Amino acid sequence: MTIRTRWNAARTRRWLRTCAPVGEEPLLVGKPTIYVYGGQVRIGNHLRLASRPVASHLVAGPRAVLHIGNNVSIGYGAAIAAHQHVHIGDGTRIGPFVIIMDTNFHGASGDQSIQHSCRPVTIGAGCRIGSRVTITRGVTIGDGAEILAGSVVSSTIPPGVCAAGGRARIIGRAGDMASRWDSAAAVLPDVLMASLDLESPPDLDSSPIPAHLLTYVRMQGVLRAIEDRFGLALDPAFAHEIETFADIAAAVQHALRERQDTGGL
Amino acid sequence: MTLKENVLRRWARLKEGPAWLTSSLQARFWLRGCDQVGANTRTFWRPNIENQGRIVIGARVRLNSNWAPIELVSGPHGVIDIGDGVYINYGSMISAHLRVQIGSNVMVGNYCIVADTETPGIGDPPGGPSIEPRPVEIGDGAWLAARVTVLPGSRIGAGAVIAAGSVVAGDIPPGHLAGGIPARILRAG
Numbered sequence: 001m002t003i004r005t006r007w008n009a010a011r012t013r014r015w016l017r018t019c020a021p022v023g024e025e026p027l028l029v030g031k032p033t034i035y036v037y038g039g040q041v042r043i044g045n046h047l048r049l050a051s052r053p054v055a056s057h058l059v060a061g062p063r064a065v066l067h068i069g070n071n072v073s074i075g076y077g078a079a080i081a082a083h084q085h086v087h088i089g090d091g092t093r094i095g096p097f098v099i100i101m102d103t104n105f106h107g108a109s110g111d112q113s114i115q116h117s118c119r120p121v122t123i124g125a126g127c128r129i130g131s132r133v134t135i136t137r138g139v140t141i142g143d144g145a146e147i148l149a150g151s152v153v154s155s156t157i158p159p160g161v162c163a164a165g166g167r168a169r170i171i172g173r174a175g176d177m178a179s180r181w182d183s184a185a186a187v188l189p190d191v192l193m194a195s196l197d198l199e200s201p202p203d204l205d206s207s208p209i210p211a212h213l214l215t216y217v218r219m220q221g222v223l224r225a226i227e228d229r230f231g232l233a234l235d236p237a238f239a240h241e242i243e244t245f246a247d248i249a250a251a252v253q254h255a256l257r258e259r260q261d262t263g264g265l
Numbered sequence: 266m267t268l269k270e271n272v273l274r275r276w277a278r279l280k281e282g283p284a285w286l287t288s289s290l291q292a293r294f295w296l297r298g299c300d301q302v303g304a305n306t307r308t309f310w311r312p313n314i315e316n317q318g319r320i321v322i323g324a325r326v327r328l329n330s331n332w333a334p335i336e337l338v339s340g341p342h343g344v345i346d347i348g349d350g351v352y353i354n355y356g357s358m359i360s361a362h363l364r365v366q367i368g369s370n371v372m373v374g375n376y377c378i379v380a381d382t383e384t385p386g387i388g389d390p391p392g393g394p395s396i397e398p399r400p401v402e403i404g405d406g407a408w409l410a411a412r413v414t415v416l417p418g419s420r421i422g423a424g425a426v427i428a429a430g431s432v433v434a435g436d437i438p439p440g441h442l443a444g445g446i447p448a449r450i451l452r453a454g
Contacts, residue, residue: 029387048387052313053334053356054376073384076336076358093384096358097376128396131378131385131414132432149414150432150446166446 019043019058023070030076031055038062039082044070044090051076054097059083064102074098075131084118089125095149100135124159128174146174161190169229170194173201187229188249195225204249209242216240226252296322299337303349310334315386318343318361323369325350332356333376338386343398348405360385363398368405368423379403379415404439 012028018036023045030051034041039060047068049056054077060066066082068074069089075096080086083103088094102121119138123129127141130149141147142159151168162172172187189201196202196213208214219239226248227233234251242248266274288307296302298314303324310330314320318339326347328335333356339345343361347353348369357373359365360380367379378385381398401415404423409415411429421427421437428444428451437443442452 027387050387052386053330053336053358073387075384076386095383096378096385128383130383130416132412148432148434148447149416150430164447 016043023047033057035059039064039066041066041068043068044072046071048073049078050074050096056080069125082121085120085122087120087122089123089127089143091125092123092127092129094129095131095133097132098129098135099133102137104137144174171229188226188252191225191229192222192245192248195222202245204245206244206246208244214242222248292328296328312337315339317341318345320345320347322347323349323351327352329353329355336360336386340398343381354411358385361398361401364400366401367403368407370406371403372408374409374411374413374429376411377409377413377415379409381417383417 012026015028015031016022016026016034018034019041022043025045026043026047026049028049028051032049032051033055035057039062041058041060042065056074056076056078058066059081061083064082065085066080067087069092071091072088072094074094075098077097078094079099079101081101081103086100086102100121103118121135121137122140124141124143124145126144128146130147130151132150133147134152136152136154139153139156141153141157144160145157146162147153147157147168148162148164151164152166153163153168157163157168160174161170162174163170170190172190189204192198193201196218216239219242220236223234223236223239234255238251288309289305292302292306292308295308295311296306296314298316299320299322300316301321303322303326305324306322306326308328308330312328312330312335315338318341320337320339326349335353335355336358337345338358338360340362342363344364345359345361346366348367348371350370351367351373353373354375356376358378358380360382362382365379365381373379379401381401383396399418401417402420404421404425406424407421408426410427413427413429414432415421416432416434419433419435421433422439422441424440425437426442427433427437427448428442431444431448432446433443434447437448438450441450443450
């Protein structure tokens with residue numbers, strides 16, 4: 001063990017002295033700001049926390065628990081504040097400038113007034129959270145979900161999906177590069193799953209849609225979801241003509257192509 | 266250059282004061298971790314350089330670390346290539362685990378993130394799934410405004426302008442103004 005590694009280990013111990021327990025081999029890049037007043041910051045093994053060029057800060061208020069699992073890496077400039085409970089699962093990767101808070105605003109040290117407005121935040125295992133994402137109070141993000149850069153998450157994100165947007169919406173499956181931002185064909189099954197409350201994303205083939213789903217009201221819901229996601233206003237009368245998921249896919253593709261011909265958004 | 270322009274330029278340098286006189290000397294010291302630094306490159310306060318791969322900085326580059334330091338990080342196989350006449354403002358992070366290429370005369374605003382992986386600077390934690398870095402390219406004369414995030418695999422064309430706070434995902438054609446999350450073309454030419 002060289003002098004340098006011993007010096008780094010000692011410095012890391014000192015910087016994390018208010019956290020307990022701290023797992024094996026935390027790696028800090030730069031000095032984070034850690035405020036613990038009356039709460040706990042629990043850190044798992046192999047934490048990676050960057051604080052350069054902008055310092056990250058972790059806050060645990062009175063009786064609050066900020067739990068960070070094993071193998072978590074957090075980018076610089078992060079603001080993670082627990083006034084009740086924030087849980088970050090194992091193997092989750094968090095980009096720079098992320099804000100995770102279980103309250104709507106930071107209080108000053110010792111401020112009790114915010115405690116009634118807290119709702120716990122839970123981030124599952126193996127998530128990927130992009131840069132400058134804001135996660136508001138009461139949010140649960142499922143295991144393996146992916147939040148793209150610049151999103152604001154204010155509702156529950158199910159496991160294994162990819163979400164993005166100023167109010168984060170599901171836009172595809174996690175890890176699927178083709179589904180990023182724009183590729184409609186990859187996204188459509190998830191939009192259909194969400195709007196029809198299905199168990200799994202449907203296949204876009206020409207087998208008929210089950211009769212109990214094929215009502216005018218539900219199909220209007222599907223069209224609204226498509227308008228919401230893609231900014232496409234399909235003809236409401238089209239709801240009568242839908243028989244298969246392939247019909248919907250064809251209509252969306254046709255409308256997207258027309259929009260491109262007229263110069264995009 | 267006319268005599269008047271020349272005088273005005275020298276007067277502007279004088280007004281910058283001692284920072285201008287010392288910044289070229291400071292750059293030699295503070296950029297000593299880089300593999301190659303061009304002539305007349307200047308730094309204002311200290312940037313953080315972590316070079317495990319290769320960092321090449323061109324001539325007449327200005328790095329401003331005045332309020333928050335600039336961070337240049339290259340992984341074991343990473344290459345950062347910064348062209349001539351680039352200006353990078355404070356708090357920006359440039360991280361390469363594969364390749365980040367910035368053309369000449371590019372302006373980068375404050376708190377920008379230009380990285381070819383999704384966790385810039387720090388690598389992947391052990392045991393987790395590793396994500397392939399994808400190279401980033403910024404063309405000559407492009408301008409990134411403040412707080413722009415350039416995602417892995419993006420290419421920004423020469424002379425393009427990216428509006429403040431945007432997230433660039435994919436290709437931006439040369440000479441266009443783009444903005445938003447994700448960045449879309451707002452104005453052509």
